[in-house]
Every structure is written in structure tokens, then in C-alpha cells.
Amino acid sequence: MSKRVKKELKEEHWKGLGVSDGVVVGRVLRVHSGTQQVYRAKLDEMDMRREVRRLRAAVRLSRRQLLAIRTRAEKELGVAHSYIFDAHLLMLEDNKLIGEIEEFILKERANAEWAVKVVGDKLLAVYAAIKDDYLRERGSDIEDVTQRILVALSGGHPSYKNLIEDAVLVAEDLLPSTVAELDYTKVRGMAMDNGGWTSHTAIIARGLGIPAVVGLRDLSRRARTGDPIIVDADKGAVVLHPSARTTDFYRSQKISQESRTSVAAEKFHGPVRTLDGVDVRLRANIELPAEFVGVAKFGAEGVGLYRSEFLLSQRGPMPSEEEQCEAYKEVARIGGDAGATVRLFDLGGEKISGAFGDAERNPALGLRAIRFSLRWEKVLRLQARSILRAAAFGKLSIVLPMISDLTDVRRARSIIEEERVKLESEGKRAGTVKVGAMIEVPSAVFVADKIAREVDFFSLGTNDLVQYLLAVDRGNDDVAEWFRSLHPAVLQSIKRTLDAARDAEIPAVVCGEMAATPAYAVILLGLGATDFSMTASSLPRVRQTVSQIKYEDAREIAEKSLECATADDVEELVRERLGAKWPQLFPAQSLPAKKSKV
Amino acid sequence: MIEERVRITNRLGLHARAAAQLVRLASGFKSTVRLERVDGSASADAKSILSVLMLAAPRGTELRAMADGVDEREAIAAVSRLFEEGFGEIEH
Numbered sequence: 001m002s003k004r005v006k007k008e009l010k011e012e013h014w015k016g017l018g019v020s021d022g023v024v025v026g027r028v029l030r031v032h033s034g035t036q037q038v039y040r041a042k043l044d045e046m047d048m049r050r051e052v053r054r055l056r057a058a059v060r061l062s063r064r065q066l067l068a069i070r071t072r073a074e075k076e077l078g079v080a081h082s083y084i085f086d087a088h089l090l091m092l093e094d095n096k097l098i099g100e101i102e103e104f105i106l107k108e109r110a111n112a113e114w115a116v117k118v119v120g121d122k123l124l125a126v127y128a129a130i131k132d133d134y135l136r137e138r139g140s141d142i143e144d145v146t147q148r149i150l151v152a153l154s155g156g157h158p159s160y161k162n163l164i165e166d167a168v169l170v171a172e173d174l175l176p177s178t179v180a181e182l183d184y185t186k187v188r189g190m191a192m193d194n195g196g197w198t199s200h201t202a203i204i205a206r207g208l209g210i211p212a213v214v215g216l217r218d219l220s221r222r223a224r225t226g227d228p229i230i231v232d233a234d235k236g237a238v239v240l241h242p243s244a245r246t247t248d249f250y251r252s253q254k255i256s257q258e259s260r261t262s263v264a265a266e267k268f269h270g271p272v273r274t275l276d277g278v279d280v281r282l283r284a285n286i287e288l289p290a291e292f293v294g295v296a297k298f299g300a301e302g303v304g305l306y307r308s309e310f311l312l313s314q315r316g317p318m319p320s321e322e323e324q325c326e327a328y329k330e331v332a333r334i335g336g337d338a339g340a341t342v343r344l345f346d347l348g349g350e351k352i353s354g355a356f357g358d359a360e361r362n363p364a365l366g367l368r369a370i371r372f373s374l375r376w377e378k379v380l381r382l383q384a385r386s387i388l389r390a391a392a393f394g395k396l397s398i399v400l401p402m403i404s405d406l407t408d409v410r411r412a413r414s415i416i417e418e419e420r421v422k423l424e425s426e427g428k429r430a431g432t433v434k435v436g437a438m439i440e441v442p443s444a445v446f447v448a449d450k451i452a453r454e455v456d457f458f459s460l461g462t463n464d465l466v467q468y469l470l471a472v473d474r475g476n477d478d479v480a481e482w483f484r485s486l487h488p489a490v491l492q493s494i495k496r497t498l499d500a501a502r503d504a505e506i507p508a509v510v511c512g513e514m515a516a517t518p519a520y521a522v523i524l525l526g527l528g529a530t531d532f533s534m535t536a537s538s539l540p541r542v543r544q545t546v547s548q549i550k551y552e553d554a555r556e557i558a559e560k561s562l563e564c565a566t567a568d569d570v571e572e573l574v575r576e577r578l579g580a581k582w583p584q585l586f587p588a589q590s591l592p593a594k595k596s597k598v
Numbered sequence: 599m600i601e602e603r604v605r606i607t608n609r610l611g612l613h614a615r616a617a618a619q620l621v622r623l624a625s626g627f628k629s630t631v632r633l634e635r636v637d638g639s640a641s642a643d644a645k646s647i648l649s650v651l652m653l654a655a656p657r658g659t660e661l662r663a664m665a666d667g668v669d670e671r672e673a674i675a676a677v678s679r680l681f682e683e684g685f686g687e688i689e690h
Contacts, residue, residue: 083614083615083618084614084615086615086618087614087615087617087618087647090618090621090622090647091647091648094646094647094648094649095645095646096643096646096648096649097648123648126652127651127652130652130654141614142648
């Protein structure tokens, strides 16, 4: 063992891919995944029987753990995601695994740990050779199961129950069972060596609205539990052992977890009003059942966006009408009097590739969202029926994702209407639902005035709008500097959409995470947005900002920004004007940093 | 021993959940139950999830289901039904 010199550790920087939004200053919680060192021991004849018994006891312990995990996952993640633990349970009963391990112990006089590792690795090698992407990934399930047995053999339980405050999970990658075992409410961020935009980590992090950066190569080898760490998902950056200066810089940012929690503690509720009397509605975007509690906790006026595709596991079967109906009833209940908007499945090739056809070369521009639902009409009909039935028990609306042409709206609406008539003829109760359009494709912006006449409301999806308008994949780190939420073209598109909604006298809800950054929220308000929906935990700081400014001032700044020629100009203007107008709300370092192209 | 041809009709093929269903079902019979690709390229013990997953069988795959034992008839009937019903997934 090398002597550890007690001194301030040097600040270390990592660059990866930010797969969610936000920044967190926290402490490392190192989660181990499959890299436990295993050594071989040669056993005496007499000890072999005992070793097999030890293995069986470990398998029984693993089984009990998995049963508990499955129950919890069903409750918190939904049935569609818990099935994987059913498969894990079967692996534990599988002779191909357990039988071979026992055989190996007896034949090689090996200790159980070594046998588990050798047999597990052999199986993994077979899976690695499978051509089908999905099945090849099942290798991670084998790893998960063998890891669990190894931990059980050492008498332990992989417990993450005593999570430290402000825990930032650091691992090579998150295994599905680790994710299910975590106490989400305490995890503040994630930083992983591996993984991409659609990895388990990314999906969970976005669902929980916590910052996550993946693709950090060797971070997990350098980080120890308790180390101070900063995860900046907006920039895809991670700082280990940050200096006091770096920490101060991040802490002072409005987007830091610190300000989120301290403002959250004040618990604002009810409508929020600007100083000059403009009412602003703040709603919540939700996905995971684990997030539901945040809607009331952070004082959201209902659910502005429920991402229904969460009901589908990545490759699991389609949930039945009953299962869907129950889920939407629950969402309606969470939405309360203000109601909840269900976004129809925003599915695309990348989420279920191979299942409904070949993988697409360009899924972002492919058969996804409403196009997918219209192509696979049964999927749309089933979802429409489920929502209509659930609407008899609470206030629900439907929003159609990725509308690029009015025809899509008409087709979807007529199918929804047909299902309503069908339900009535079957004697089943159907509630009234309003139907809106997501405005997130540039073509929809151009014909927003026409669309507005045929829908009940607009939902502005700023994330996708920026991506499609600027032709920038937000998941691609190489073009991150071209992803500019404050690009004049973005602002003009938003303005145009909001104006169309106002002229047609329909509501327009701004749903993207752009609204969650207070400085951006001010600009959006200035452009005429008075209805926002975002991750619930972001609501308090936006509420605080809105309640301390005048709409007229925001409008003046927003109008100026529309005249700018470049994103740099807008950002400069925002930095200057917001900082001068409201220095207490926007200290210099809290504003979006300058992004200059190198 | 009896055998019957089955075809994978569910959209996801023999993925983890479908495989789990099949293994649970097959394990309830005394007979041995095996699946084999009709071209003979691979076969699996239907009572082992790892074995079934390794068939790596997508939608459209033709398989021979074989059962051998005292309840082979019931076993084959049940397994065929599961395949026909597409493992409870909705059809298209």
C-alpha cells in the first residue's frame, strides 16, 4: 500500500457526453460494476462439497435480493422495466450457469468465486459473438447476475441504501439492477466511464432530471467515494477534486443543485405573477413514476408533459390497454385540477430499432413519433383508447409529437375520434380530451397559424426545435458549440409560434428544458410565453425569477434580441441586459457562458 | 418424441421477456423440451434461459419444437400456443 499524502488533491478535468441537463456540485459515490478482482484457490478434496454449498447459499441470497428488486422495480419503474429481473431470476435457476459452475468447482477443485468468473466469462464470450445487437447486450445481464453471486459469496449485499448527501454516482457503467436498487431521491448526478445518449444511465438521468455525463473513459478508476466532484451535463464536463475557486464558480451558478434545493425548501405554491401583474403558469414534465411526487412537492400546476414512451421498455412488449389506462389514470391524478397532457409515444428507430423494422440510418429524421404511430395504427388506436378511458377519471389532454404537416394532425385526430365513437358503442366511458400539437419541427413553425386553427393547444418543444432548426444533434459532442438555444432563428421561431397561438386564441405551453434556465425563461417570457412546463425540480428557481421581474422589461430585452444577427450577439445582449437590470438575480457568472467556436 | 413447427410472430423475437415466458412454461413439464432452427444451425434447451437467448432468433424465424417424455403432447401444445399468441404482445 502506498502512503497517502494528506494534501489538497489536484483538480482533474474530464470531458464526456452530457446526456441530460444541469450542473451538480456533490460527492462521489463509487458504485462497482463487474470488476471485482477474483483469485483462484486450489481446494482440498474435503472442501469441495462445502464450496458447492457455499455457492448454493450465495445463489439463494441473490435470489432473495432479486425478488425484492423486482417488486421494487415494478412499483417504481413499471412492469415494462421489471421483466428484466425475471430474466435474471431465471438465470439463477439455469443449469447452464449454476450447473456448470458447480461442475467446475468439483472438476477443477476451484473456489466458488473463480468458478463463477470462469463460467460467466465463457458465456459472455458466446454472447459477444451474437450478431443481434439486443441479444448481445444481454451479456450485461449475465455480468449483472454473476456479479451479484460474487458479492453474495463475499457475504455482502450491494447496498446503496446509505447514500451520502449530494451523491454523484461514479461507475464504469450502471447495471440495470444497480439502477433499480438505488434510492433515486438521494442521487444528485451521475458520471460514467461508458455509455451513450440512449444508455440506461442517460434514460434514468433524464427521467429524474439530474445531470449526467457519460463516456468519461477512466474516471471511475480515479474517483473514490467521498471525493468532491462537479458534473456539468450542459457542457459534458466533470471536475474531480475541484479547487475552492472552481467550486465557488459552479455553486454561484443558478443552475447548481445548491440553489435548486435551497429555493425548493421555501416551497412556493399557487400561480406566480410578475411584478407588473402578468400571470405565469408553471407545470411539470414527468416520465418516471419516481418523479411523480415532485409535481406536488415543487408546486407545479399540473403536468404539462407526460412522456408516455416511458411505458414501453426499450424492447419489451407493448403494454395492454388496461395497463396503459391505469398509468394514464395515475398521471391524471398527479395532474389534479390543472390536468395532465399525455404526449403520444415519441418513439423512434433508436428506441426500438429492429423491433418494427430495420435500424434507420438517420432516426432523428425517420419514422418516429406521430409518423410511427400513424404507420403502426394499432399502436395509436390502443393508446388513444387508453387515454380516452382514463380521461373519464381525470383531466387529460393529448399532444401529438413531431408534427411537420397539418395532415398528420387531421389523421391523428380522426383516429382518436373514431376510437371515442367505438368506445361509446361498446358502452365504455370515455372522457373529453383536448388535442394539441407539439411544435418542434421548423415546417410546423411556418404553418403554425394554420395548425393553430385545428388544434386545442400548442406545446413548444424547444429541445427538438433547436436541434431541427439548427441541424445540430444535441447528443453529438463534436457539434455542441453549434447547439445554441439563443440563436436568433430559434427566438424568431418561438415568437412566430406564440403569435400564431395568440391569434387563434389557443394556449401555448413551452415544454423544453430551455425554460428551466432562468435567463432563458426571461427571454421566453419576453417573447410572450406565459405557460411553461419543465422538470419539476427546476420550477422553484424559475418561479423565483419570474416573481421578481417585470414582464415589460423582459419584453423589451426579448425584442432587442430578435434583431440580433448571431447567437453570440444574443448571448452578449442577454448577459449585459439581464445582469444590469437584475444584478441580484443574475450575477455575472450565473449567465450562460460564452460559447465561441474554435 | 413429438415435434411441431413453430414460427416467431411477435415483433421482438425471442427477447428476454419472451424467453423468460417460454422457460417458465417449459419448466412446468416433465418432458424435455428443445427448440431447433429448421436449418439445423442451432438448438436450445427450452428450460434454460441462457440457451434460449443464444438462439438469437428474431421475428420470422422458423423453429422445430420437440418434446420427449410422459407429457410431451401437452408440452408441445402449450409451447405452440405461446408462439402463436406472439407471447402476448400486440400484433401488427
